[in-house]
Amino acid sequence: MEAVAEGLWALAEHHEQRREIGKAVKCLEAICQSPVSFLPIVEIKTRLRVAALLLKHSHNVNHAKAHLERAQLLLKSIPSCFELKCRAYSLLSQCYHLVGAIPSQKQILNKGLELTAISGDGFAGRLWSCNFNSQLANALIIEGDYNGSILALQQGFNCAVEMCYPELQMFFATSILHVRVMQWDSTSLVEESVNRCNVIWESIEPDK
Numbered sequence: 444m445e446a447v448a449e450g451l452w453a454l455a456e457h458h459e460q461r462r463e464i465g466k467a468v469k470c471l472e473a474i475c476q477s478p479v480s481f482l483p484i485v486e487i488k489t490r491l492r493v494a495a496l497l498l499k500h501s502h503n504v505n506h507a508k509a510h511l512e513r514a515q516l517l518l519k520s521i522p523s524c525f526e527l528k529c530r531a532y533s534l535l536s537q538c539y540h541l542v543g544a545i546p547s548q549k550q551i552l553n554k555g556l557e558l559t560a561i562s563g564d565g566f567a568g569r570l571w572s573c574n575f576n577s578q579l580a581n582a583l584i585i586e587g588d589y590n591g592s593i594l595a596l597q598q599g600f601n602c603a604v605e606m607c608y609p610e611l612q613m614f615f616a617t618s619i620l621h622v623r624v625m626q627w628d629s630t631s632l633v634e635e636s637v638n639r640c641n642v643i644w645e646s647i648e649p650d651k
Contacts, residue, residue, distance in 0.1 A: 445481075445482070445485065448474055448481055448485045448489070451470045451471065451474055452470075452471070452489070452492075454470045455467040455470040455471050455492070458470065459496065464496060464500040464501070467496060468493055468496055468497065471489050471492055471493045472493060474486065475489055475490060475493070475513075483521065484521070484524070484527075486514075486517060487514045487517050487521075487524070487527055487531075490511065490513055490514040490517075491510075491511070491514055491527065491530055491531060493507070493510050494507040494508075494511045494514070494534050494538075495534060497510075498534065498537060498541075504538050504541045504542055505542070507534070508535065508538040508539075508542070511531055511534050511535040511538060512535070514527075514531050515531050515532075515535060518531060525558070525562050528558055529555060529558065529559070529571040529574075532551050532554060532555035532558070532575070533574055533575070533578070535551050536548050536551050536555070536575075536578050537578075539551065540578070540581070540582065545582050545586060548578070548582045549582050552575045552579045555571065555574075555575040556572060556575045556576070556579070559572040560572075569602040569603075569606050570602075570606075572599070573599045573602050573603060573611060573615075576596065576598045576599035576602070577595075577599055577614075577615075577618070579592075579595040580592040580593075580595040580596045580599070580618065580622075583595060584625075589622055589625065589626040593619055593622050593623070596615050596619045596622065599611075599615045600612060600616060609643055609646050609647045609651075610651065612643050613640070613643045613647065616636070616639050616640045617640055619636050619639075620633070620637060620639075620640055623636045
């Protein structure tokens with residue numbers, strides 16, 4: 444059955460390259476709807492791919508969300524699969540954001556952050572932590588929780604520092620400045636954020 448799945452994945456990729464997204468989705472959903480069971484990992488990868496296509500090329504958020512929630516359910520019974528779990532959390536967070544389910548979005552992002560905290564997966568784990576903290580900060584801004592948003596962004600900034608990744612540090616530093624400007628409860632904190640941005644900017648090599 445794995446050969447069948449690989450064939451359908453390849454056919455879906457062919458249709459995607461030809462911008463025939465509907466056909467690509469049908470190829471992938473043939474795996475999910477098959478009367479013969481595929482390995483859980485095959486179904487998980489397929490559902491994540493369907494969801495990514497739907498989110499990128501359509502407005503069918505609920506359809507994508509259904510695939511992701513099923514994938515997440517399957518992932519609960521698998522002890523490893525760090526990368527797939529992070530992808531599922533990130534995509535599901537995007538779905539919840541698009542439908543305005545901010546409490547559900549925060550819950551799934553916190554699960555993602557818990558996973559990265561215990562994974563010990565080095566650089567990749569820190570990158571996912573940055574992803575989740577960035578999305579969490581955005582969700583908190585929507586709720587008007589400026590302090591919570593800055594805390595999430597600071598966590599992301601700390602990860603970027605640990606990775607020695609100045610461009611990513613700049614992203615979080617400017618995001619913090621943006622929130623400080625929106626909140627503006629302290630001119631000194633705004634100035635401090637501006638100064639940090641300047642320091643990071645000066646540390647980035649000119650060719651970057």
